[in-house]
Amino acid sequence: MDLAVTIIKVIISISFGVFGLGKVLNLPNLTVMMTQTFERFGLSKQLMQLTGLGEIAGVALLWVPVFDNSDRLGGALLAVIAGLASVYHLKHKDKPEDFMPALMMAALAAFVAVFT
Numbered sequence: 001m002d003l004a005v006t007i008i009k010v011i012i013s014i015s016f017g018v019f020g021l022g023k024v025l026n027l028p029n030l031t032v033m034m035t036q037t038f039e040r041f042g043l044s045k046q047l048m049q050l051t052g053l054g055e056i057a058g059v060a061l062l063w064v065p066v067f068d069n070s071d072r073l074g075g076a077l078l079a080v081i082a083g084l085a086s087v088y089h090l091k092h093k094d095k096p097e098d099f100m101p102a103l104m105m106a107a108l109a110a111f112v113a114v115f116t
Contacts, residue, residue, distance in 0.1 A: 001115060004115075005111075005112060005115050005116055008108050008111060008112055009062050009063075009071070009075075009112055009116075011108065012059075012062075012075075012078060012105060012108050012109055012112065013059045013062055013063065015105060016055040016056075016058060016059050016078055016081075016105070016109075017055070017056065017059045018030070019034070019052070019055065020051075020052040020053070020054075020055030020056040020058075020059065021052065021056065022034070022052070023048050023049055023051060023052025023055070024049050024052040024053055024056065026045075026049070031048075034048060035048065040092065041088050041092060043088075051081060054077060054081050055078065055081060057074075057077065058074045058075070058077040058078035058081065058109075059074065059078070060074070061073050061074025061077065062074040062075065062078075062112065069116070071112070071116045072112075072113050072114075072116050073113075074112075074113075075109045075110065075111075075112035075113030075114075075116060076109075076110075076113040077109075078105070078106075078109035078112075079106050079107075079109035079110040079112075079113055082102045082103070082105040082106035082109055083102075083103075083106040083110075085099075085102040085106075086099050086102040086103040086106055089102060
């Protein structure tokens with residue numbers, strides 16, 4: 001089980017890390033679609049950047065032992081962020097291919113939060 005959790009932590013760290021940095025630094029190649037999605041949902045660019053900071057903080061908590069079970073908190077934080085993204089996609093009646101990545105990332109992050 002430890003190996004599976006570690007592999008999942010690496011996968012979600014890369015994904016949330018890259019897209020979190022993209023949101024915070026407003027990297028055009030990474031954020032065009034995300035910016036359009038946030039605007040379509042009626043959310044501000046500042047909230048997108050705050051979401052990116054939350055993703056970076058979650059990834060950091062997965063790997064840096066700030067306190068006991070900080071990796072569980074990191075997984076839970078990432079699961080909440082991705083879960084809320086899924087809710088917004090569903091609320092706006094997006095197609096499954098639009099919300100499934102967020103839903104899968106929420107499930108993987110929740111797995112880490114529970115089984116770490």
